[in-house]
Structures are given as structure tokens and as C-alpha cells.
Ligand code: QUE
């Protein structure tokens with residue numbers, strides 16, 4: 043099954059927010075935002091903008107009829123700043139004009155007087171000053187502190203890992219229409235239509251039932267539109283509701299880069315203890331998460347960092363602590379992996395450090411400590427159907443790792459200025475929202491009298507192919523051809539109380555709900571077909587649009603059966619509701635089984651570093667990935683490929699730069715470099731691990747959105763290993779490992 047959107051995408055016919063035909067009386071909004079990162083507002087004068095020709099209105103905090111509050115998890119985030127500015131780019135006013143050019147020009151006329159306050163941009167500094175979003179949290183198993191004496195080797199170190207810009211192709215935006223009786227319809231580029239509905243209701247002092255959110259598809263999101271699509275939709279709604287006109291607000295790329303949060307930068311301290319035979323006996327880690335100015339999703343993200351602190355390894359004694367630090371940066375937010383990459387990076391850094399000190403390849407330590415069936419993860423979950431060893435061994439065999447390493451060593455001996463490096467990156471990633479209540483979904487199916495079918499779910503199509511998967515579930519379950527099925531937009535009026543499409547679980551949760559809905563209709567149809575053909579419902583099959591009794595074609599088609607069902611006044615619609623069974627987490631005891639299952643895999647990455655210039659490329663990336671039983675190998679392989687490249691960019695070339703005063707310096711694509719087609723490895727192989735899929739995965743096809751990103755972390759270690767062949771003692775542990783840093787590291791003097 044091809045992605046049902048591919049034709050629309052390549053012919054330019056797919057409809058995104060900016061493609062919705064604009065009603066003639068539409069007004070356009072631009073956001074006036076904070077020029078500095080931390081300040082007390084003394085006065086705000088919007089008259090210059092108000093009087094600008096073509097401007098219709100300017101809105102500030104005082105114009106909000108409901109609550110000036112959009113915090114998604116805790117109420118700590120204003121829609122428009124009131125007395126204090128807490129990050130550069132924080133929205134202060136919304137200028138509404140006849141067109142967006144006027145709105146953007148007019149906002150420059152706003153006058154703001156303020157008293158600058160000291161800005162914090164560094165998470166360690168924030169922690170020292172007690173600037174935290176929440177008191178530090180700890181997860182533990184065993185007693186790490188009592189183990190150090192018993193270990194043969196103990197190493198400690200520190201590392202930093204940078205943030206990452208989402209760079210969805212479609213920037214943030216919303217288009218809001220006033221409806222009768224104070225109701226509103228908002229089109230938004232969001233992963234969380236219900237969050238938008240809820241926030242607009244709160245800001246306008248309305249009921250959620252008065253707000254309808256509708257989403258056809260997004261031009262990418264990667265977590266950046268989970269919480270942070272909300273402000274723009276609320277601003278458009280505020281203006282639209284007040285002026286009773288359609289209002290469109292779409293961020294320019296520069297505004298988007300400057301105003302929105304990114305993946306959280308982290309700093310971390312670690313201590314790792316190993317036995318003589320390289321078993322990791324104890325691990326202690328403290329993370330400093332750069333949360334930005336408000337919570338957003340930082341606390342949920344911190345939790346996932348703790349859950350992924352051990353990556354794919356069993357460690358009997360471990361203690362992990364995280365400080366979610368409040369800084370004067372835009373609120374950092376969800377990004378593919380959701381805190382997992384940072385946790386796993388620190389674990390791999392600790393192993394790399396130990397390997398370097400012991401003068402052995404890291405893979406010896408990695409291999410010795412991989413999880414096995416029934417091992418207890420330190421948060422209390424027993425791993426079942428654990429495939430990490432199988433993935434590792436398969437990669438070792440199929441990619442001939444030993445031979446490859448030998449080739450690389452020989453190459454490095456012969457070439458003084460070009461060095462290659464190999465790294466293996468195993469991944470183990472938990473699937474489910476860690477907040478159990480979010481693991482629910484609904485789907486609505488209508489069968490029309492001509493036998494065609496309309497499907498609505500809570501899933502947002504953001505390029506990941508979830509609609510194609512939903513169509514497959516429907517076609518397979520009802521036994522009809524895909525062309526009869528339409529995937530409707532995601533709309534809060536048709537499917538209510540949706541969880542964000544996030545946590546890699548969009549297809550699982552919505553697919554299971556859809557399966558339940560389809561089976562409800564199917565059951566009634568089978569009963570009817572049984573009555574019509576003098577058979578039991580259990581003997582009926584619907585396949586290829588035909589009705590079978592005991593495997594024999596009855597001569598009746600799907601269309602005829604539906605029309606018979608309608609004439610008998612049968613219910614041809616169904617809502618399916620799904621909540622992932624069994625998962626739980628006890629916040630008091632800090633133990634539980636939060637994940638429906640884990641996704642496993644192993645990547646081999648080979649880098650080639652030019653030791654004169656500090657530049658590098660990747661010769662090979664080969665992956666054994668656990669798809670379970672993929673329901674769509676083309677889509678799923680695409681998710682792995684995209685995720686790996688995004689992860690490689692994260693730890694190699696993508697470098698966010700802020701000034702000391704909290705201004706984003708890398709505020710355009712000429713100063714923030716992302717991977718392009720030339721960054722793709724020369725040899726790029728993704729092979730499925732041959733395993734069966736778990737029952738909680740949709741049709742046993744495992745979640746695939748986030749896990750592959752973490753393979754990309756291996757790029758950092760592959761470059762490092764190449765650098766060590768040139769300068770064995772260099773100590774660099776921070777990510778990203780940009781060409782500039784590589785060059786410095788290559789020529790760093792080794793202390794005796
Ligand atoms: C509240 C939460 C969670 C959340 C959003 C909330 C939560 C959680 C996720 C999540 C996980 C992985 C992702 C992602 C989101 O979102 O617990 O985007 O990749 O795990 O509002 O408690």
C-alpha cells in the first residue's frame with residue numbers, strides 16, 4: 043500500500059493551512075514580541091501600530107476576555123505578557139491588519155519601555171540559583187553509592203548536549219472563523235486539536251463545545267506542534283472573536299525560529315562503575331535540563347529522560363536525578379524522542395569514556411550489558427519479547443562488524459590525514475505516553491448507503507503516513523477496497539478529547555480504536571448476512587467486497603449487503619474507544635510498567651574525517667530495526683531513514699547559538715545548518731529484524747516514529763572514534779560535534 047498522500051504531495055495538490063482558500067473579509071495578524079530575554083515592563087504604547095494605515099486592531103493582555111493562561115500541563119504560561127518579560131520572542135501584542143505585510147510593518151511602531159533584568163540561559167547556573175520548574179526528581183534501583191568500592195573500574199565525567207530546531211517545513215499558524223452564537227472554527231497546524239480547543243475556550247471564557255478545531259494535515263511537526271501550536275491559534279481566535287472576522291496568523295520562518303522552543307539542551311554529570319569482566323555494576327547520573335521560561339512539556343520530557351537513562355542495558359544499581367531548570371529562553375518543548383535521546387546520549391558517553399580509559403572498543407562494554415528477557419528496568423517494568431540481543435547479533439553478523447573494524451584499522455594505519463571511525467548504537471525505546479491517562483483514543487466510522495466509508499480518528503497526519511495506516515486498518519477489517527474509504531480531517535466535533543498525536547503512538551492508539559469501530563459494524567453486518575443466507579454470523583466472511591459463507595462466495599456484494607442493512611434500518615456508524623490495557627505508573631513509589639512495549643534495534647555507523655579540515659562524512663549507516671510485523675514497510679522504512687538523519691544532524695551539524703543575554707543567534711537557515719541530501723550516508727541500509735509483533739501494537743506493527751532518531755546519536759561516537767585515531771587522548775564529550783569542534787579536538791594538546 044502506497045502512502046495515500048504521495049501523489050498529492052508531489053503534484054502540489056495536498057492542502058495545508060496556507061492552502062485553505064481565504065475568505066474575502068479575512069484579516070491578518072502579526073505578533074509583537076519581547077526584544078529582550080528578561081525585563082520588567084514599565085509601559086506599553088501600541089498607538090503607533092493602532093494608527094498605522096491598514097491596521098484594524100491591536101490586542102494586548104488587557105483585551106483577553108477569559109484567562110490570560112495557556113499552560114498545557116500547569117498554568118504557568120500567559121498568552122500575552124503582562125508585567126514581566128521572561129524570554130526573547132515572548133508574545134506581547136497582536137497586530138491585526140488588512141494584510142500580513144501591513145501587520146508586520148505596523149508592529150515595529152509599538153513602543154515598549156522596560157527595565158532589563160539579569161537573564162539566565164545556562165541550566166547549571168539556573169540550578170545553582172534555585173531557578174527550577176520543579177524540585178529535582180530521582181529514580182533509583184539498588185544502591186549505586188555502596189557499589190563503587192566493589193567495582194574494578196570507576197569513571198566519572200560531564201557532558202553537554204545541545205538543543206535542536208524542529209524545522210518543520212510548514213511554520214506555525216492558524217486560521218480562525220467566527221460562527222453564529224459566539225462559536226468559532228479554527229484551522230490550525232497542530233498535533234493537539236483538543237489542546238487548541240481547550241486553550242481557546244479558556245482564553246475567551248467560552249465552553250469547549252463552542253470551539254471546533256479542524257486539521258487536514260501538517261507540513262511536519264516533530265513534536266514542535268504538540269504544545270506550541272496553541273498560542274497562535276489562541277491569538278487568531280482572540281482577534282476573530284472580538285472583530286467577528288476571519289483572522290489568519292501564520293509565522294514567518296524568522297518569527298518561528300525566534301519565538302518557539304526547541305529540543306531541550308542538557309548538561310549532565312555521570313559516574314559509571316564496571317566489574318573486571320566489563321559488566322556495568324553501577325551508574326549515577328544527574329541531568330540539568332534547560333527548560334526555558336515556562337514548563338510547557340519539560341516535566342514530562344524529564345520523566346522520559348529518566349526512563350531512558352540506561353538505554354539498552356541492564357544495570358543493577360542506578361540512581362538518576364533530573365533538575366528541570368527555568369531559564370530565560372523560549373520554552374523548550376517536545377521533539378521526536380521526548381527526552382529519550384538526551385538520556386541515552388549520556389549513557390553512551392559514559393560507556394565511551396570508560397572504553398577510552400580502558401583502551402578497548404566501546405562495543406565490548408555495550409555488548410556485555412545488553413538487556414535480556416525478563417530483566418527488570420530500573421523503573422519497575424520487566425522487559426518482555428526483548429529483541430535487543432537479537433538485533434545486536436544480527437547486525438554483527440550481517441554487517442560483518444569485525445571485518446569492518448579491521449578494514450578501518452588498516453585504513454587508518456595507511457592514511458595519516460584521513461581517519462575513519464565505527465560506532466554501534468543499540469536502542470531500546472518505550473512506547474506509550476508516560477502519563478497513563480493519555481493512552482486513549484477514539485475513532486468514528488460511517489458506512490454510507492452506497493457502501494463507501496468515511497473514517498475520522500484523533501490522529502493527525504503530519505507526513506508520517508498515519509492516514510494510510512488508518513485506511514489499511516479499515517480496508518482489511520471490512521474487506522473492502524481502499525478507494526471506497528475516505529480519511530476525514532481530524533476534527534474535535536467528530537472525535538472529542540483527543541490526545542496529541544505524539545509519543546510514536548498515533549497509529550497504535552487511533553488504529554486500535556478504529557479496529558474496534560470497524561469490528562462493531564462488521565459484527566452487525568455478519569449477523570445480517572447470516573440471516574440472509576441461512577447461516578450463523580460466525581460462518582460469514584467479508585473479503586474483496588464479497589460475502590462468503592463457510593468460504594463459499596454467496597453471490598452477494600458488499601454494496602448489496604450495505605443497502606440491505608440500510609433498508610432494515612441498521613446502525614451503519616460506530617465509535618470505537620481504546621485505552622491501552624495493563625500499563626500504569628505509581629508516582630509515589632516511582633515504580634510501574636508505563637510502556638505497552640519497547641522498540642529495539644542496532645545501527646552501525648562509519649564516519650570518515652578529514653583531519654586537515656575537520657570536515658567529515660558518513661560512509662555507511664546500516665541498521666537492523668525491530669518493526670514488529672510492519673503493516674507498511676515503505677512508510678515504516680521511510681520513518682527510520684528520516685529519523686536517523688534527523689538524529690545524525692542533532693549530534694553533528696545542528697548547533698543552536700544564544701547570546702549571553704538570551705537572543706537566538708542561529709536565527710536563520712544560513713546560521714543553523716540542517717542535514718541535506720549530501721549529508722545522507724553513501725551506503726544506507728535499513729533491514730527488518732525477523733520477529734513477531736506485540737499484541738498492543740496495531741496489527742502487530744510496532745510504533746516507528748521516534749525510536750530510529752536515536753540511531754543517529756551513533757554519528758557522534760563514530761566521528762569521535764575517527765578523531766581518536768588521529769589524536770588518541772582528546773577528551774571532548776560535548777554534542778554537537780561540529781566541524782569546528784572536530785578541528786579543535788584533532789589538534790587539542792594531550793596532557794601527559
Ligand atoms: C502531558 C503528559 C505527556 C505528554 C503531553 C502532556 C506525557 C508524554 C508525552 C509525550 C511522550 C513522547 C512524545 C511526545 C509526548 O506527552 O506524559 O511528543 O514524543 O509522555 O500534555 O504527561
Ligand code: MOS
Pocket residue numbers: 233264265266268376377378379380543544545546747748
Ligand atoms: Mo512527540 S516529540 O510529538 O511524539
